[in-house]
Amino acid sequence: MAEPLLKVRNLKTYFISKHSQVKAVDGVDFEVQPGKVLGIVGESGSGKSMTSLSLMRLVPGPQGRIVEGEVTFEGTDLLKLTERQMSDVRGNRMGMIFQEPMTALNPVLKVGEQIGEVLIRHRKLSKAEAKKQSIGLLRSVGFPRAEQIVDEYPHQLSGGMRQRAMIAMAMACQPKLLIADEPTTALDVTIQAQVLDLMKSLKNKNGTAIILITHDLGVIAEMADDVVVMYGGQVVESATADAVFDDPLHPYTKALMESIPVIDQDRDRLASIPGTVPSAANFPSGCRFAPRCTLAQESCHQKMPELRELKPGHYVRCDLV
Amino acid sequence: MTSYVIRRLLGLIPTLFIITVIVFSLMHLMPGNAFQALIGLNPHIKDAAKVIAQRTANAGLNLSWPQQYVNWIVNLLHGNLGTSFEFQEPVTTLIGIALPNTVTLALTAELIILIIGIPVGVFQANRVNKGFDISTSLVAVFLYSVPGFVFALFLIFLFSFTLNWLPSMGTVTAAVPWSGDLGDRIQHLILPATTLALPSVAYYTRLMRANTLQVFFQDYVRTARAKGLRSTRVLFRHVLRNAIIPITTQFGFDIGGLVGGAVILEQIFTWPGMGELTINANLNRDYPVILATTLIFAVMVLLGNLFADILLASMDPRVRYN
Numbered sequence: 280m281a282e283p284l285l286k287v288r289n290l291k292t293y294f295i296s297k298h299s300q301v302k303a304v305d306g307v308d309f310e311v312q313p314g315k316v317l318g319i320v321g322e323s324g325s326g327k328s329m330t331s332l333s334l335m336r337l338v339p340g341p342q343g344r345i346v347e348g349e350v351t352f353e354g355t356d357l358l359k360l361t362e363r364q365m366s367d368v369r370g371n372r373m374g375m376i377f378q379e380p381m382t383a384l385n386p387v388l389k390v391g392e393q394i395g396e397v398l399i400r401h402r403k404l405s406k407a408e409a410k411k412q413s414i415g416l417l418r419s420v421g422f423p424r425a426e427q428i429v430d431e432y433p434h435q436l437s438g439g440m441r442q443r444a445m446i447a448m449a450m451a452c453q454p455k456l457l458i459a460d461e462p463t464t465a466l467d468v469t470i471q472a473q474v475l476d477l478m479k480s481l482k483n484k485n486g487t488a489i490i491l492i493t494h495d496l497g498v499i500a501e502m503a504d505d506v507v508v509m510y511g512g513q514v515v516e517s518a519t520a521d522a523v524f525d526d527p528l529h530p531y532t533k534a535l536m537e538s539i540p541v542i543d544q545d546r547d548r549l550a551s552i553p554g555t556v557p558s559a560a561n562f563p564s565g566c567r568f569a570p571r572c573t574l575a576q577e578s579c580h581q582k583m584p585e586l587r588e589l590k591p592g593h594y595v596r597c598d599l600v
Numbered sequence: 601m602t603s604y605v606i607r608r609l610l611g612l613i614p615t616l617f618i619i620t621v622i623v624f625s626l627m628h629l630m631p632g633n634a635f636q637a638l639i640g641l642n643p644h645i646k647d648a649a650k651v652i653a654q655r656t657a658n659a660g661l662n663l664s665w666p667q668q669y670v671n672w673i674v675n676l677l678h679g680n681l682g683t684s685f686e687f688q689e690p691v692t693t694l695i696g697i698a699l700p701n702t703v704t705l706a707l708t709a710e711l712i713i714l715i716i717g718i719p720v721g722v723f724q725a726n727r728v729n730k731g732f733d734i735s736t737s738l739v740a741v742f743l744y745s746v747p748g749f750v751f752a753l754f755l756i757f758l759f760s761f762t763l764n765w766l767p768s769m770g771t772v773t774a775a776v777p778w779s780g781d782l783g784d785r786i787q788h789l790i791l792p793a794t795t796l797a798l799p800s801v802a803y804y805t806r807l808m809r810a811n812t813l814q815v816f817f818q819d820y821v822r823t824a825r826a827k828g829l830r831s832t833r834v835l836f837r838h839v840l841r842n843a844i845i846p847i848t849t850q851f852g853f854d855i856g857g858l859v860g861g862a863v864i865l866e867q868i869f870t871w872p873g874m875g876e877l878t879i880n881a882n883l884n885r886d887y888p889v890i891l892a893t894t895l896i897f898a899v900m901v902l903l904g905n906l907f908a909d910i911l912l913a914s915m916d917p918r919v920r921y922n
């Protein structure tokens with residue numbers, strides 16, 4: 280296999296305050312192959328967003344801190360870069376889009392300026408050139424009247440249009456990696472499909488690898504080449520999408536799979552797994568899924584299982600399989 | 601935009617009308633009579649009772665209140681604010697001298713407020729809970745809680761009496777060749793304007809700090825960082841541009857307030873402005889002057905609010921001119 284584009288090793292991101300230590304991300308490993316889509320799934324609070332923000336080194340400070348790990352992107356460990364060097368990577372070789380298109384765009388700046396400033400920053404374009412390119416970018420994400428949109432403000436756009444504008448912004452410098460944190464969760468179902476199609480076509484055109492974070496296994500099934508399943512700040516299973524869907528090994532992944540029909544029916548996501556995600560401030564000492572696991576045995580509550588490679592490329596954090 | 605301003609200006613008229621009615625009624629409810637105050641107590645005037653009756657009649661004070669009110673409005677619409685009972689001069693002349701002095705003072709104070717308040721607040725927020733933030737926050741709380749006239753006395757004591765650096769009285773130095781120079785005027789402005797500004801500097805600093813902190817945690821600031829923008833651009837273009845919006849609104853509201861707030865300070869600094877004129881007029885029941893000054897304070901507040909709305913509309917694209 281070719282050298283991975285991104286290699287994450289033992290990433291730990293904690294929120295540390297005087298009274299508590301929240302282990303939002305607790306020793307995560309995964310890889311992203313060039314031009315491929317890696318899906319990250321998991322229930323709310325499992326650490327998906329903090330993992331992705333850690334890759335961009337945008338964990339909200341001062342409490343949030345990456346305490347350990349390596350994030351090797353195109354051969355360099357991003358965690359060792361200075362803030363200034365890191366800002367050369369952000370928006371340039373690595374772009375990011377967020378869940379809430381309503382709040383993720385600056386309400387008082389024109390859409391064109393918000394796209395253009397990326398090009399001015401990383402491509403050293405003049406204002407006029409940046410505006411011209413912004414129009415082209417907006418057109419490439421499906422705006423028919425791009426010339427007008429550049430001079431409009433975010434509140435004049437619908438949610439789906441805003442998310443397209445966000446994508447145009449993140450793709451402006453044709454990054455090698457796009458991180459999309461629940462890019463469609465806030466959108467209508469039909470708009471969701473359009474935005475996902477757009478991301479797919481941009482990926483195919485530019486060869487951009489994507490980390491796609493979602494609650495929605497349907498989205499993963501449609502988009503992802505590889506899948507990482509997260510639970511309690513850890514990776515519990517990672518493999519190719521085919522392997523995860525055809526032959527899920529971890530009891531949590533199996534439970535997720537069984538919950539798919541529920542997703543389709545009333546969009547009440549993952550409701551079929553009884554119990555709740557443990558608080559990241561206070562994890563159980565053994566396997567973090569054990570309290571909700573139907574197969575759990577005495578030993579599961581005592582010892583934290585290691586992430587083991589059970590089949591080539593298929594990793595599972597469960598001692599029972 | 602222009603039509604919006606015109607519509608808003610026309611909208612002020614009913615408010616002004618109500619204000620004049622209220623002021624007119626309150627003024628006539630005050631005990632005493634202008635000429636009683638001016639003449640009755642003066643031992644040099646013989647036959648005071650007759651003079652008082654004569655001048656009361658001349659001033660139209662024997663007419664019914666509604667009639668007096670109508671006369672006043674009609675004159676007002678002709679640009680005539682009447683003649684001061686005390687000074688025997690047209691009220692417009694008196695105001696023509698006093699108003700510019702007060703506006704100069706208020707605008708200078710506003711300038712000081714914005715020039716200090718905004719950068720300090722932003723700087724505090726940028727390094728929140730560090731040394732600079734904590735120390736200046738303490739100073740701000742102190743400034744905000746001490747009444748303005750205490751500062752006035754302290755600053756006069758320090759800079760005028762002890763150090764003799766700055767004048768503490770009037771707008772110009774009398775009887776010197778440079779009297780009335782720009783430099784001379786600025787020197788006279790420094791102490792009263794600083795005193796007037798200090799509590800608001802503290803308030804604006806706190807406001808700016810809070811706004812900036814709030815904006816720092818907005819999603820769009822994270823987006824700006826995720827685009828790799830330099831931290832200066834994130835701060836000035838994305839954070840500040842949003843954090844300053846509530847400040848401009850506040851600024852507009854405060855303009856009218858500052859003009860009124862100068863009343864007591866003008867007494868302390870013997871600044872010949874609206875404050876002096878107003879206090880004198882009220883003590884002497886100088887009705888035409890009382891009416892005129894009150895009207896002007898009201899207009900200032902209303903215009904300030906209008907100015908605030910216009911500023912807001914021009915800074916925040918989400919606001920519509922409706």
Ligand SMILES: Nc1ncnc2c1ncn2[C@@H]1O[C@H](COP(=O)(O)OP(=O)(O)OP(=O)(O)O)[C@@H](O)[C@H]1O
Binds near residue numbers: 325326329343494
């Ligand atoms: N600012 C913060 N301070 C303390 N803890 C935090 C903070 N932000 C997030 N966390 C904790 O970190 C953990 C992981 O959060 P994260 O946002 O990564 O979850 P997620 O998987 O993205 O969930 P969702 O699907 O709801 O977006 C959670 O337990 C959360 O409580």
Ligand SMILES: [Mg+2]
Binds near residue numbers: 328
């Ligand atoms: Mg999240």
